[in-house]
Amino acid sequence: MHGDWQGFFSVTLTGNWRLVFQGYDKEENKTMDKDQIILVVIKPR
Numbered sequence: 001m002h003g004d005w006q007g008f009f010s011v012t013l014t015g016n017w018r019l020v021f022q023g024y025d026k027e028e029n030k031t032m033d034k035d036q037i038i039l040v041v042i043k044p045r
Contacts, residue, residue: 001020009022
């Protein structure tokens with residue numbers, strides 16, 4: 001994603017619904033490395 005959403009992942013669920021989240025590693029640092037993500041935080045809109 002880009003702009004204010006840089007560093008987030010998103011999954012389109014249906015039509016206008018999209019789940020936006022960030023991934024964190026075991027040390028609770030934000031990460032974009034899918035292999036190191038152990039915690040997911042959903043971004044409220």
